[in-house]
Structures are given as structure tokens and as C-alpha cells.
Amino acid sequence: MEPLDQDLDASELELPTEPMLLNVGPAHPAMHGTVRIVMELSGEIIERCDVQVGYLHRGFEKMCERGTWTQVFPYVDRCNYVSPMLNNVGFALACEKMLGITVPDRCQYYRMILGELARMSDHLTCDGAMAMELGAFTPFLWMIKGREMVWEIMEEETGARLTHSFGRVGGMAAPPTEGFKEHTRAVVKHILTIVDEVERLLLGNRIFLDRLENVGVISADDAISLGWTGPCLRATGVPYDVRKAHPYMKYGEVDFDVPVGSASDSFDRFMVRLAEMRQSARIIEQCIERMADTGPVNVDDPRVILPPKEEVYNTIEGTIQHFKIVMEGLKLPAGEVYSYTEGGNGELGFYLVSDGSGTPHRVRIRPPCFLITAGLERVITGQMMADVVPSFGSLNMIGGECDR
Amino acid sequence: MPSFKLDDKDIAFEPGDTIIRAAHRAGVDVPHYCWHPGLSVAANCRMCLVELMPPPGRPAMMLDVLEWDALHQTYVPQKKPKLQPACQQAAADGMVVKSQTSEHAVRARSAVQELLLLNHPVDCPICDQAGECRLQDYWLEHQASKKRMRDEPIHKPKGVVFGPTIVYDAERCIMCTRCVRVSAELAKDPVLSMRERGNLNEITVAPGRQLDHQYTLMTEYVCPVGALTSSDFRFKARVWFLRSARSTCVGCATGCSSFTDFDPRNQKVYRYRPRENAAVNKYWMCDEGMLDYQRIHQNRVLEARLKGEGVSDAVALEKAADLIKQASPQKTAILLSAEHSNEDNTALLDLGKALGALQIYYTGRPQGQGDDILMSADKNPNTAGVLALSGGKAKPFVDLVAALKEGKVGALIALGSAIGNPNDSAALKDAKNFVAFSTHYGPIADHAGVVLPASSWAEADGTFVNRTGLRQESDRAINPQGASRPAFRWVQELAKLLSLTLPWKKASELRALSQGTETSSPSPSVAPGAQ
Numbered sequence: 001m002e003p004l005d006q007d008l009d010a011s012e013l014e015l016p017t018e019p020m021l022l023n024v025g026p027a028h029p030a031m032h033g034t035v036r037i038v039m040e041l042s043g044e045i046i047e048r049c050d051v052q053v054g055y056l057h058r059g060f061e062k063m064c065e066r067g068t069w070t071q072v073f074p075y076v077d078r079c080n081y082v083s084p085m086l087n088n089v090g091f092a093l094a095c096e097k098m099l100g101i102t103v104p105d106r107c108q109y110y111r112m113i114l115g116e117l118a119r120m121s122d123h124l125t126c127d128g129a130m131a132m133e134l135g136a137f138t139p140f141l142w143m144i145k146g147r148e149m150v151w152e153i154m155e156e157e158t159g160a161r162l163t164h165s166f167g168r169v170g171g172m173a174a175p176p177t178e179g180f181k182e183h184t185r186a187v188v189k190h191i192l193t194i195v196d197e198v199e200r201l202l203l204g205n206r207i208f209l210d211r212l213e214n215v216g217v218i219s220a221d222d223a224i225s226l227g228w229t230g231p232c233l234r235a236t237g238v239p240y241d242v243r244k245a246h247p248y249m250k251y252g253e254v255d256f257d258v259p260v261g262s263a264s265d266s267f268d269r270f271m272v273r274l275a276e277m278r279q280s281a282r283i284i285e286q287c288i289e290r291m292a293d294t295g296p297v298n299v300d301d302p303r304v305i306l307p308p309k310e311e312v313y314n315t316i317e318g319t320i321q322h323f324k325i326v327m328e329g330l331k332l333p334a335g336e337v338y339s340y341t342e343g344g345n346g347e348l349g350f351y352l353v354s355d356g357s358g359t360p361h362r363v364r365i366r367p368p369c370f371l372i373t374a375g376l377e378r379v380i381t382g383q384m385m386a387d388v389v390p391s392f393g394s395l396n397m398i399g400g401e402c403d404r
Numbered sequence: 405m406p407s408f409k410l411d412d413k414d415i416a417f418e419p420g421d422t423i424i425r426a427a428h429r430a431g432v433d434v435p436h437y438c439w440h441p442g443l444s445v446a447a448n449c450r451m452c453l454v455e456l457m458p459p460p461g462r463p464a465m466m467l468d469v470l471e472w473d474a475l476h477q478t479y480v481p482q483k484k485p486k487l488q489p490a491c492q493q494a495a496a497d498g499m500v501v502k503s504q505t506s507e508h509a510v511r512a513r514s515a516v517q518e519l520l521l522l523n524h525p526v527d528c529p530i531c532d533q534a535g536e537c538r539l540q541d542y543w544l545e546h547q548a549s550k551k552r553m554r555d556e557p558i559h560k561p562k563g564v565v566f567g568p569t570i571v572y573d574a575e576r577c578i579m580c581t582r583c584v585r586v587s588a589e590l591a592k593d594p595v596l597s598m599r600e601r602g603n604l605n606e607i608t609v610a611p612g613r614q615l616d617h618q619y620t621l622m623t624e625y626v627c628p629v630g631a632l633t634s635s636d637f638r639f640k641a642r643v644w645f646l647r648s649a650r651s652t653c654v655g656c657a658t659g660c661s662s663f664t665d666f667d668p669r670n671q672k673v674y675r676y677r678p679r680e681n682a683a684v685n686k687y688w689m690c691d692e693g694m695l696d697y698q699r700i701h702q703n704r705v706l707e708a709r710l711k712g713e714g715v716s717d718a719v720a721l722e723k724a725a726d727l728i729k730q731a732s733p734q735k736t737a738i739l740l741s742a743e744h745s746n747e748d749n750t751a752l753l754d755l756g757k758a759l760g761a762l763q764i765y766y767t768g769r770p771q772g773q774g775d776d777i778l779m780s781a782d783k784n785p786n787t788a789g790v791l792a793l794s795g796g797k798a799k800p801f802v803d804l805v806a807a808l809k810e811g812k813v814g815a816l817i818a819l820g821s822a823i824g825n826p827n828d829s830a831a832l833k834d835a836k837n838f839v840a841f842s843t844h845y846g847p848i849a850d851h852a853g854v855v856l857p858a859s860s861w862a863e864a865d866g867t868f869v870n871r872t873g874l875r876q877e878s879d880r881a882i883n884p885q886g887a888s889r890p891a892f893r894w895v896q897e898l899a900k901l902l903s904l905t906l907p908w909k910k911a912s913e914l915r916a917l918s919q920g921t922e923t924s925s926p927s928p929s930v931a932p933g934a935q
Contacts, residue, residue: 302548315551316524320543323528327535327644 019047022385026055030133030389033399035373037380037388044385051376053402060403064363068329069095069169072363077163079367080398082125083118083344085154088167093248094339094350095169098332101299107171108249109291113184114157114166116280116287120191121150122344123231123273123280126396130270131202133389134211139198146191153183169330170305171298181288188281195277212267216379216391220264226378227371230346231276232395235261235268242342254286266394273396304330329358345369345396367401406497410434410454411505415495423490423501424452434503435513435546437520437538437628438580439491442687443589446491449580450516451542453487455506456499484508510546517547523557523603525575533630535643539578558603566596567615569691570624570632574606577631583607583623590688590777591619607631618775621694625678634675636695641667641674649881650679652868653689654743654785654861655696658778659870660685664697664862664881671882673697673862683874690779692772700862703844705821706886709855717856717887721894724854725901727837731814733760737807739848740798741820742768742784744891745866745878747911748841748858749790750918751892752819758904763813766790767801769822780871785861789869793918800824805831815839819858819891821846839898841891857888864890865911867918875919 020041025031034055040048060075076087089111096103103111128143151161156177158164166173202208218228220236233240241258243251259275261268298305302321311318334356340349346368353362372395379395380388405416410427417426424434428441437449458464465486470479485508490501503509520539528534560574581598584607588594595615599608609615615623624632643665651664653676661681666673676697678689708720715723728736738756740749756764768790774781790798801824807813808831815837821844823829829847832838840852843860863884869875884890892914899906908914 302550303544307550311550314526316521316526316528316539317543317547317549317551319526319528320521320540321548323534324540324544 017042024388026052030392032129032392032397033402035397035399035402037376037392039385039388041385046380046383046385046388049377049381051373053370053373053404056399056403058403061363061365064360066359068358069332069360070325070330072360073167074163074165076365077165079365079400079403080122080344080348080369081162081400082398083115083122084163085114085118085166086122086341086343087348088164089115090339090341090343090348091350092167092169093341094337094352095332097339098335098337098352098354099169099301099304101170101301101304103171103299104296105250105290106175106292106295107297109287110172110176110297111167112249112251112254113284113287113291114154116284117150117153117184117187119344120188120277120280121147122396123277124150124191124194126393127198127270127273130212130266130390130393131198131208133393134208136202136205136208139201142194142198146194149187149190153180153187156180156183168298168305170301175297176291181291181293184284184288188284192278192281195274199274209267211387211390212265212270212394214263214265214267215383215387216266216269216394217264218375218379222378223264223375226375228346228375229371230343230368231272232269232372232375233346234258235272236264237262242340242347246340248341250287250290251283254283256280256283266391269394331356331358340366343368345372345398345401365401369396369398369401370404373397373402406495408495408497408499408501410501411503417495421495423454423493423495423499425491426495427490434490435542436491437542437578438582440582440585440626440687443582443585443626446581446585447489449520449578450489451513451546452490453509453512453516454490454493455485455502455509456488456493457502487512513542513546514549517542518549518552520578521547521551522553523560523575525557525562527573527576527630531576531630532633532638532643533576533627537630538628560604560606565635566609566632567620569620569635570615571635571638572607573631573633576629577605577607578629579605579607580628581607582626582628583632586619586622586626587615587617590622591617592777593617596623618690618692618773618779619688619777621691622678622688625689625694636698637675645669646674647881648677649862649879651676651862651881652785652870652876652878653693653696654868654878655690655693655783656772656774657780657782657784657787657871658684658693659785659868659874659876660689660693660778661876662689662693664879666862666881668882671885673700673881684870684872684876685778688778690775690777692779697862699844700860700882701885703846704860704885704888705842705845705849705855705857706888707857708887709849709852709857711853720854720856721897721901724839724856724898727839727853728759728815728817728898728902730837734762735812735814736761737763737765737804737813737816739801739804739816739818739820740764740766740790740794741818742766742782742787742790743820743822743843744858745786745861745864745868746789746793746875746918747864747866747914748819748891748895749786749793751895751906751908751914752817752841753793754906754908754917755817755895755899755904758899758906759902761817763804763807764794764798765801765804765807766794766798767804767820767823770824770826782871785868785870788871788873789867789875792869801828808832808835818842818848818852821848823847841894843888856891856894857886858891858894859884859888863888865915867915 022039025036026034036052038050039046064072076091077084079087124143124147128140132140155161158166223236239258239260256279307318307321312322332354336353338351349366351364355361407414407416415430434452436452438446466483471482473480562573564572566572584596587596595610595613624634646665648663651662653660653662661679663677665675707714768784771781772783805828816835818840821842832851838852839854840848841856841858842849843858849855862881865880
């Protein structure tokens with residue numbers, strides 16, 4: 001077919017164009033919480049963009065300065081609400097570091113199992129949502145089914161599906177339930193099947209691959225300079241995992257690998273998460289084997305642990321202990337601490353300042369998502385408009401963590 | 405200055421000091437129940453036991469003890485150093501004392517604490533002391549272990565009424581005898597004593613007597629546990645909800661330093677506590693002063709009043725300005741009040757000056773009972789201040805009565821609520837064009853044509869000059885009650901309506917102007933150990 005413009009020279013054909021300013025969010029469903037992206041488009045290409053995270057502001061760090069140290073747990077639950085157990089444990093570890101106490105082995109394994117389950121739930125949500133946003137609904141439903149199973153364990157153990165508030169300084173709110181190990185084994189097995197099935201469903205899918213491969217690329221240097229950690233950093237080939245680099249609890253004693261990517265694109269981030277779920281399963285299995293069925297979960301330290309109720313009601317010592325911890329709050333020695341663990345999306349750090357009273361003087365959280373979201377601009381600039389959704393999805397931004 | 409070492413810290417002392425007193429002055433707390441800086445040494449609680457290191461070249465004094473060996477289920481002969489009570493042991497130069505660093509002292513304290521709690525009832529939830537109780541604090545700091553005794557604790561009398569102000573609970577009592585010593589040493593009325601022995605010990609009132617001297621609430625104040633409770637404060641508030649403001653007692657001319665404890669949620673004052681001030685009241689306050697907080701909420705004028713009817717602020721101010729305009733400056737009289745702060749009185753004086761008023765009088769609450777401990781017969785907190793501010797020009801209330809009778813007063817602007825002699829109130833009845841700034845109902849508010857509700861001492865910062873000429877500041881605790889405002893604010897509003905200019909605009913400027921030449925109180929220490 002002959003071209004339509006054969007009689008015209010090029011200059012006459014060019015329409016006068018100017019960049020289009022497009023605003024997405026903060027309430028757009030693809031924005032994973034209240035984030036706003038203002039894009040300057042040239043055709044379908046993003047020339048420039050501005051990512052704005054300030055739309056969710058609860059001021060939770062300030063709220064922490066009102067109550068006792070124990071009353072911080074519900075707040076950290078609501079930071080990364082897809083894997084709240086990791087936040088609970090991270091905060092408990094920070095307080096324990098300040099107090100100089102170590103919880104019993106049984107509690108450490110219990111915390112690790114619950115934490116890895118939470119990590120699985122985090123990754124299932126992220127990868128499932130990514131698939132769904134590209135039109136693959138089945139993997140999403142399967143993965144959410146897997147997440148549901150994790151949440152059933154959480155419900156059984158803590159009484160709450162989502163915001164457990166289950167961590168305590170010096171232990172956990174309750175010991176493992178009787179069927180905990182069996183239940184967890186069954187669920188992990190099921191989740192591994194789901195991971196395999198999802199892999200089979202998606203990795204042969206041309207559309208899925210085309211939309212992710214070589215999209216949303218960021219260099220390892222950029223990622224490091226932005227302060228990225230977690231799966232997003234590891235997808236760039238940097239094998240930094242707090243559990244390996246600075247082992248805490250019993251992570252130094254269990255076998256697991258740190259999966260890394262090579263192309264640092266959205267696809268690698270997807271794959272790293274899938275691989276991490278398998279590693280989590282390995283860790284969980286080892287912890288289940290080593291965790292004692294009986295024995296104390298909480299430290300034997302009356303400064304931080306509430307006495308059993310029958311002692312509170314029947315002995316003055318128990319009453320005083322209860323009164324002191326509830327009314328004044330457990331007291332962390334004056335000073336400051338930075339304690340960090342591997343959260344669902346990377347290094348979850350707690351910087352605490354105590355003035356020696358029962359109330360936190362300052363609680364500062366280093367949420368992995370905040371720093372990762374800071375890199376979103378670099379990830380999507382130069383991409384097609386349609387690639388924003390899967391690229392953004394692959395970073396797994398959790399709104400609660402971007403509360404600044 | 406000689407010094408000794410306490411836990412590797414050098415502590416200077418004056419000759420005659422005990423270890424605990426020198427440490428207390430240096431801000432180091434040796435745990436104690438029975439010792440009080442303002443009382444004699446009893447050395448009966450054994451909580452302040454410390455280990456004294458022997459002088460160089462001399463052996464330590466060791467005691468033979470039998471130690472229970474749980475592993476072999478038998479007693480093993482052991483030696484341990486003889487510990488000394490820090491409250492009784494005189495400090496000596498170069499002495500080495502171990503308190504928290506001595507394992508023996510730490511163990512002994514834990515044992516003492518356990519012993520004190522042996523028969524203690526499970527009362528924290530219903531005990532007024534909970535939240536400021538030594539037993540609670542020291543359990544956490546020095547014991548932190550669970551109950552080992554399996555027997556039923558000894559039961560003793562509860563809710564024993566000692567007198568009009570104090571209720572005693574023998575089960576909670578640790579027999580530190582602080583209350584006994586306060587009665588004997590501070591109030592000079594040895595009405596309390598201890599009876600029985602061992603775990604049947606209890607505090608008792610002398611036969612045929614009640615605990616009814618003027619300092620009974622100090623027995624409750626020094627009680628380190630919840631054994632003595634004040635019938636006034638009992639079951640009224642939980643201490644952790646209360647906040648404290650540094651105040652000065654306005655009950656009499658002594659001006660004891662106090663804390664005003666109030667609940668910020670309902671803006672109510674619940675009690676006073678003495679605040680340590682070596683220059684005035686040392687550690688103490690009298691019952692009258694301690695209960696004086698009640699006046700903050702009693703019989704208060706909470707709305708502007710016109711001829712006995714409540715009216716809006718604007719109407720009352722308008723009317724007040726009208727009344728003042730009725731009389732010539734020569735016939736306008738100013739009545740200052742020794743109940744009110746320097747700020748309020750200065751404001752009124754300034755108003756008088758601006759009006760050109762020539763007659764200045766002062767009054768206050770009637771005289772009352774005084775003693776040679778703390779109480780003054782003059783029941784006004786600021787008599788000295790008022791006299792100093794007016795430059796001695798203020799004439800007593802009797803002169804005002806005479807002037808009123810002679811018809812020399814055409815308008816009267818009065819601050820305050822009470823008058824020195826209640827019999828004189830009839831004279832006020834005939835006062836014409838009478839405007840008052842009153843906190844309470846009384847002779848002044850009852851007879852004034854316009855009453856503007858003034859805030860009490862707890863609702864505004866104020867300066868008071870006590871009988872020795874010491875100027876002391878009292879901080880605001882609660883918000884002004886009802887429609888009340890600090891009297892100087894009313895004066896300011898009134899001056900505006902009268903188109904007069906006052907030499908100040910802000911409260912801080914007024915405060916600066918109201919400072920007399922008296923010495924101000926050295927900032928009193930608030931060492932928590934005084935409790």
C-alpha cells in the first residue's frame with residue numbers, strides 16, 4: 001500500500017505536540033495505597049515523573065511517644081500490614097537489645113517460623129498481585145488462597161488474622177498452640193505446590209514475560225545508593241540479606257540460600273520472591289525440627305514479663321509486678337539502639353531512644369518500602385505508561401511503611 | 405571538705421553527717437523507708453544497709469551465718485560482713501562504702517523487701533498510695549522475686565479511724581515509725597506509738613486521745629506506704645492521673661512551698677503536698693494549709709453579677725465603668741486585698757493611679773490560729789506584699805469603715821472576698837458605686853453593685869510575699885473556673901472602657917512591675933527523697 005503522505009513533506013505532517021501531564025492516584029486502585037504519581041508523557045513514554053508519598057500520614061512514630069513500650073506493638077503491626085509478624089519481632093528484638101536480654105530458644109524458633117510464614121504471605125501477595133495486574137487472575141487467586149492458609153495459622157496462634165500485636169518484649173503473648181507444627185508443615189507443603197503451579201502457569205506465558213523482562217531496570221549501584229534492600233536489591237544481583245549478613249535469632253544456625261537476580265528488571269524481582277518462598281520453607285522446616293515442644297517461651301525477668309493472673313490476684317508481689325508493668329510500663333535503660341532485621345521488603349530497622357522511663361522518648365522506623373518507593377521515579381522514567389503498573393507492583397510498596 | 409566513697413563516687417560531707425544524709429544532699433539515693441531528712445533516725449527498716457570496707461590493714465568485721473544450700477538440702481556455715489544502716493552510720497573521711505555494688509547489701513535489701521511484703525495484703529487496686537508507693541518501687545528495684553511463703557498472711561485491723569483526718573490500715577504498715585516521729589518531733593504531740601511485737605506490731609493512738617494535732621496530714625505525707633491515708637483524699641483520685649504545679653500555699657502569711665496536685669481532665673485540684681524549701685517550711689505543711697485547696701472549688705463566684713443577679717461579662721463591665729464614673733477621683737477609694745497576688749494588687753493600684761484615686765485601703769481574711777512551728781495568725785498570703793506595693797500608703801479596713809460612715813467614699817473598687825473583721829460588713833452595705841473583683845462569695849461580693857469573678861491562686865501565676873518578706877512565685881495549675889479571669893485582666897478590660905492607659909499590657913510586663921524590693925525565694929530543692 002502506498003503511503004498516505006506521499007504528497008506532503010515531513011514538516012507539514014508533524015502535528016504540534018506538547019508533553020501531557022498525567023496524574024495517577026493518590027486514590028487510584030493501581031497505586032497500592034495512597035501514592036500519587038504525576039507523569040509528563042510524550043506519547044506513551046514517561047519523560048519525567050514525580051512520586052508523592054505523603055498522602056498517608058498517621059504520625060505513628062509520634063503516637064509511639066504517648067504510651068508504653070508494649071503499646072507500640074499495635075502501631076508496628078500497621079507498618080507493613082502484609083507481614084506484621086516480622087515487624088512485631090523486629091521491634092521486640094530492638095527493645096530486647098536495649099535491655100540486654102535474649103529470649104529462650106523455643107521462642108526464637110517460634111518467632112522465626114511465624115516470621116518466615118509472614119514473609120511468605122508478603123511475597124504471595126506481591127507476586128499474586130503482579131500477575132493479576134497483567135491480566136493473569138488465576139495465579140492471584142491461588143496465591144491469595146495460600147496467603148489465606150498462612151493467615152489461618154496466624155489466627156490460630158494469635159487470635160487475629162492481620163494485625164496480631166502478638167510480639168512482647170521478652171517473648172510472645174502466648175506459647176505455640178498444640179497443633180502448630182503439624183498445621184504449619186501442611187500449609188508450607190501446600191504453598192510450595194502453589195509456587196510450583198504458578199511458575200508453570202506464568203513462565204511459559206509470552207505476554208507475562210514480555211511485560212516484565214527488561215522492564216523497570218535499575219542498576220545495582222543505583223539501588224544501593226537509594227538505600228534499597230530486600231528482594232528488590234537482591235534482584236539486581238547484590239546478595240545482601242540481613243539474615244545472612246548480620247544473623248539474628250537462630251538464622252546463623254539454619255541452612256538457606258539467598259536467591260539473587262541478574263537483570264534487575266521486574267521479572268527478576270518476581271522470580272526472587274518466588275525463590276525466597278522456597279527458602280522460607282526450608283528455614284521453617286529446620287526450625288520446626290529444632291523447636292522444643294515444651295519449655296518457657298518468655299524470659300524469666302519480672303521487669304518485663306507480666307506475671308500469671310493467679311499470682312496477680314493472690315500475691316502482693318504479683319500485684320506489684322503487674323501494676324508496675326501496666327501502669328508505668330516496662331522500663332528500657334536510658335540510651336539509644338539501632339536494631340535491624342530482614343522484613344518482607346528488606347532491612348526493617350528500629351532506632352529507639354529511651355530516657356529510662358516507661359514511655360519511649362523517640363521511635364524511628366527505617367521502613368524498607370519508603371526507600372524503595374524513592375527509587376520508583378528512576379525505575380519508570382523512560383518506560384511506557386502501561387509499564388508503570390507492573391513495575392510499581394514489583395517493588396511491593398506497602399503504604400503503611402511510607403507513612404512519613 | 406571531708407569526703408567518703410559511695411559505690412566509687414566521691415561524696416563530700418559536713419562533720420556530723422550520716423552516710424545517707426550526705427548522699428541525699430549529693431543526689432544519690434540510698435534506698436530507705438524509715439529515714440526522713442526532717443526527722444530523727446530510727447534505723448528500723450534496715451533497707452539502707454550498706455557494706456563498710458575496713459580501714460586499710462584491718463580485718464573486716466565478719467559474722468558467722470548458716471547458709472541454706474538448696475543443692476544438698478542442708479545448712480552450711482558461712483561468713484558474711486556485718487552490714488551497717490547508712491542512716492545511722494556517721495560518715496568519716498576516706499571511708500569506703502558499698503551500696504549497690506556490694507552483693508551482701510543487695511541480698512540484704514532483697515531479703516528486707518521480701519520480709520516487708522510477707523504479710524502485706526493484695527491491696528494495690530484499692531490503695532490510695534498505689535503509684536507513689538515505696539513498696540512498689542523497691543520491689544522492682546531491689547527484690548523482683550515472687551512470693552515464697554505459702555502460709556496465710558497475718559491479718560490485722562483495717563480502716564482504723566485515728567482522728568478526724570487520718571485512717572490507718574495496720575496490714576499495710578511496715579512499722580517505720582515516721583508517723584510516730586512526725587507527731588512527737590514536728591507537732592510536739594507524741595500521740596502515736598507502736599504496740600505489740602514482731603508481726604503483730606501496729607501503730608496506735610494514745611488511750612483517750614485522737615490524732616488531732618495541727619500536723620496530722622504530715623503523718624500521712626511521710627508514710628512511705630499506704631498505711632496512713634487521709635480521709636480527705638481517700639478514694640477520690642488515682643495519683644497517676646494527677647499532675648503537679650509548683651505552688652505557694654495561700655492559707656497564711658508563712659507561704660509554705662507546695663505542690664498543687666490536680667487532674668487535668670476535669671480541671672479539679674485534689675490535694676496539696678509540701679514542697680521542700682529550706683528557707684520556709686523545710687519539708688512540712690500544716691493541716692489547715694493542706695486542706696486549703698478545698699477553697700479553690702468552694703463558694704466561688706463563677707459569673708459576673710449585677711445586684712445579685714448573674715449577667716454577661718460585657719454588661720457587668722459596662723455597668724462597672726458607669727459606677728466608677730459617678731464619683732470624683734477624690735471620692736474614689738481603692739481596696740487592695742492581702743489574699744491576692746502582687747500582680748492583681750499592682751493592677752488595681754495602677755487603675756487607681758490612672759483614675760487619680762487618693763484613698764487606698766487594704767483588707768484580707770480575719771486573723772486565726774498561729775503557732776511557733778509553721779502557722780501564722782495572719783491568714784493572708786500577701787500582707788507584706790500589699791503594704792510594700794502601696795508604699796505604706798494603704799490604710800487598714802477600719803479607716804475605710806470610718807470613711808464610708810463620713811460619706812467620704814463616692815465609689816469603691818475592691819479586690820478580694822473577705823474582710824478582716826466580719827462585724828464590719830454592715831458598713832459595706834451603704835457603699836455607693838461599689839465594684840468588686842472577687843474569687844469567693846463573702847462580705848465584699850455580697851454588697852458590691854457589680855461583682856467580676858476573679859480567678860483563684862490556682863488558676864493564675866502569681867507572686868506572694870510572706871511574713872519574712874520573701875517573694876515567692878506560685879504557678880498556675882488549672883484553667884480559670886467558670887467565667888472567672890485573673891483580677892488583673894478584669895482591671896485591664898475596665899481601664900479600656902474607661903479610656904485609661906495602664907503602664908503594662910502583657911502579664912509578663914505586669915509581673916516585672918509588681919516585683920517589690922524584697923528578696924525572692926532561692927529556688928527550693930525538690931529532692932524526691934524527702935518523701
